[in-house]
Amino acid sequence: MKGVGYPQSAGPAFEEQKTLVVKDLVKHFPGGRTGLGIGAPKQWVRAVDGVSFDIAPGETLGLVGESGCGKSTIAKLILRLEDPTSGSIRFQGREVTDLKGQELKTYRRSVQAVFQDPYSSLSPRMRVHDIIAEGLRVHTDYSKSDIRVRVNDVLTLAGLSPDVGRLYPHEFSGGQRQRIAIAKALVLDTKMLVLDEAVSALDVSIRAQIITLLKDLQQELGIAYLYIGHDLATVAHLANRVMVMYLGRLLELDESVEFVRDPKHPYTKALFAAALPSNPDDVSDTSEQPNAEVPTALSPPTGCHFHPRCPDAREHCSTQFPEEVTLSGGRRISCHLYPSR
Amino acid sequence: MSISDSDSPLETSQEIRQGPKDEGSTSDLQEQGPTSRRARFRTVFGFIGQLPVGSTLILGTLIFFAVFAPLLAPHDPIKPVEGIYTYTPAAWKDGGSWAQWLGTDFLGRDVWSRIIYGARVSVIVGLTGTAAAGAIGMVMGVVAGYFGGWVDAFIMRVVDAWLAIPTLVLAILLSMTLGASMWNIVLILGVVYWTRYARILRGEVLTLRERDFVKLAEVAGASRIRIIARHIIPNVFNTWMVLASLTVGVVIVAEASLSFLGV
Numbered sequence: 001m002k003g004v005g006y007p008q009s010a011g012p013a014f015e016e017q018k019t020l021v022v023k024d025l026v027k028h029f030p031g032g033r034t035g036l037g038i039g040a041p042k043q044w045v046r047a048v049d050g051v052s053f054d055i056a057p058g059e060t061l062g063l064v065g066e067s068g069c070g071k072s073t074i075a076k077l078i079l080r081l082e083d084p085t086s087g088s089i090r091f092q093g094r095e096v097t098d099l100k101g102q103e104l105k106t107y108r109r110s111v112q113a114v115f116q117d118p119y120s121s122l123s124p125r126m127r128v129h130d131i132i133a134e135g136l137r138v139h140t141d142y143s144k145s146d147i148r149v150r151v152n153d154v155l156t157l158a159g160l161s162p163d164v165g166r167l168y169p170h171e172f173s174g175g176q177r178q179r180i181a182i183a184k185a186l187v188l189d190t191k192m193l194v195l196d197e198a199v200s201a202l203d204v205s206i207r208a209q210i211i212t213l214l215k216d217l218q219q220e221l222g223i224a225y226l227y228i229g230h231d232l233a234t235v236a237h238l239a240n241r242v243m244v245m246y247l248g249r250l251l252e253l254d255e256s257v258e259f260v261r262d263p264k265h266p267y268t269k270a271l272f273a274a275a276l277p278s279n280p281d282d283v284s285d286t287s288e289q290p291n292a293e294v295p296t297a298l299s300p301p302t303g304c305h306f307h308p309r310c311p312d313a314r315e316h317c318s319t320q321f322p323e324e325v326t327l328s329g330g331r332r333i334s335c336h337l338y339p340s341r
Numbered sequence: 342m343s344i345s346d347s348d349s350p351l352e353t354s355q356e357i358r359q360g361p362k363d364e365g366s367t368s369d370l371q372e373q374g375p376t377s378r379r380a381r382f383r384t385v386f387g388f389i390g391q392l393p394v395g396s397t398l399i400l401g402t403l404i405f406f407a408v409f410a411p412l413l414a415p416h417d418p419i420k421p422v423e424g425i426y427t428y429t430p431a432a433w434k435d436g437g438s439w440a441q442w443l444g445t446d447f448l449g450r451d452v453w454s455r456i457i458y459g460a461r462v463s464v465i466v467g468l469t470g471t472a473a474a475g476a477i478g479m480v481m482g483v484v485a486g487y488f489g490g491w492v493d494a495f496i497m498r499v500v501d502a503w504l505a506i507p508t509l510v511l512a513i514l515l516s517m518t519l520g521a522s523m524w525n526i527v528l529i530l531g532v533v534y535w536t537r538y539a540r541i542l543r544g545e546v547l548t549l550r551e552r553d554f555v556k557l558a559e560v561a562g563a564s565r566i567r568i569i570a571r572h573i574i575p576n577v578f579n580t581w582m583v584l585a586s587l588t589v590g591v592v593i594v595a596e597a598s599l600s601f602l603g604v
Contacts, residue, residue: 079556081559109562111560113556113560115556116553123558123571123572123575125575126572131554134561134563135562138561138564
């Protein structure tokens with residue numbers, strides 16, 4: 001998939017302005033293997049299949065999609081927890097997909113993550129102080145008192161009292177644990193934060209607090225966020241731009257949150273219609289609801305992956321994957337309803 | 342946040358006890374000084390109170406005899422009792438005497454003294470043999486579980502092969518080749534019994550490796566050694582302890598079997 005909507009003049013200058021530039025990213029996992037579990041896999045799971053996007057400093061890119069659409073795989077690829085099959089990830093103009101050793105360590109100073117489950121993301125056998133200080137101990141030769149000062153700073157930033165450093169994670173609630181996870185992510189000179197469903201596990205009132213905290217921190221520190229979520233209201237609240245994925249492919253990326261009010265792609269429309277309205281009398285239009293089950297990424301439908309569920313599917317939708325088109329306002333979309341010129 | 346204001350339950354109970362002090366009764370005034378000492382005493386006593394009584398008594402007796410063997414044993418365990426160079430029965434049997442109340446063995450050595458000194462060997466070999474097995478098993482299990490791939494496959498096949506060999510036969514073979522000093526026996530017991538640790542810890546590590554905090558440590562740039570030392574091992578330590586407590590008895594019996602077989 002050639003990035004048609006991608007700025008044609010994407011030279012080095014453009015890339016250096018951006019915190020992160022991802023181009024034609026592909027990740028295939030081996031699917032079922034032959035009898036003995038050795039040899040080449042029979043089929044591949046196309047978790048991410050040619051996705052391009054970028055994130056500017058101080059900006060939040062929202063990434064939404066159903067379970068299994070490749071959202072978390074993208075997070076893992078950016079964090080270098082997985083290696084991409086092909087494609088490029090550039091961080092501040094530098095290619096990061098082939099970093100090793102010391103260079104990879106340097107990259108890890110700048111890119112941190114907050115994960116979904118606050119009960120799994122803090123080591124139960126370490127005190128909060130040590131959990132947060134880990135990055136400093138790995139990357140700097142700070143003295144004990146320097147570390148203490150810095151840890152107390154980030155605890156305060158995350159809205160916690162410095163006294164909590166001596167406690168263990170089990171003494172905290174989910175929201176407080178997520179604050180600790182955020183503090184941990186900020187302890188080094190973080191330039192980008194990958195928030196993989198960072199608030200999905202929290203209850204609604206706590207969720208609002210954490211979202212507000214994240215917004216404040218972004219304003220204060222100018223960090224770029226990649227916010228992954230399936231809660232559209234939260235994404236719309238936090239993100240400057242939103243992108244929608246379906247079965248490993250990018251379907252729609254909008255340059256503004258306008259998107260949420262005016263989805264163009266039939267899948268996006270369906271996704272937004274599926275979200276419950278805040279007022280139960282605002283009955284959503286059920287005609288937009290997709291009927292079939294989500295196909296598996298092991299054997300995605302031919303042509304446009306969405307066509308079996310699409311209310312507007314045409315004949316050629318099942319044979320041809322739509323070219324990506326840039327609409328007015330910078331919105332990128334892959335759908336035959338919006339033909340390329 | 343409001344974590345700091347909920348302090349330890351110890352202070353709360355002190356407040357409750359300080360309650361009647363305001364009324365100024367003399368007994369409470371006397372208590373005023375040593376309150377903290379009493380609190381500390383309570384903490385220590387609370388710990389002792391949590392120990393299981395039966396097993397503590399048995400283990401305590403064993404360790405007591407092992408430590409103070411020279412003071413408690415009436416005779417030298419290795420030399421025959423003066424004047425007796427043959428088997429004598431226990432005190433309550435015909436021909437027994439209370440001077441050697443459990444009797445002597447065929448060489449005239451006092452059985453009671455030998456039991457007391459035997460506790461030493463059992464405790465030392467039991468603990469160090471277990472530690473040796475646990476150390477080997479911990480390294481193998483953690484390495485197999487954390488690195489995965491062919492390393493994992495290789496170590497686990499070695500474990501499979503190891504488990505197929507009868508333990509006592511292996512122990513006898515090794516002690517024949519290495520010679521049978523006490524520390525050799527410890528090493529041999531370690532080499533014989535490491536497999537169960539490796540198996541079980543590997544499984545634990547496999548699940549731990551997928552936990553988010555391990556991934557975040559990787560994202561934070563921590564080296565593999567650091568992740569293993571700071572994140573993996575502390576989290577499998579409980580399992581390790583339980584396994585170790587189960588192994589001590591097995592190791593003592595194995596050591597006794599070896600010594601019975603004359604190794």
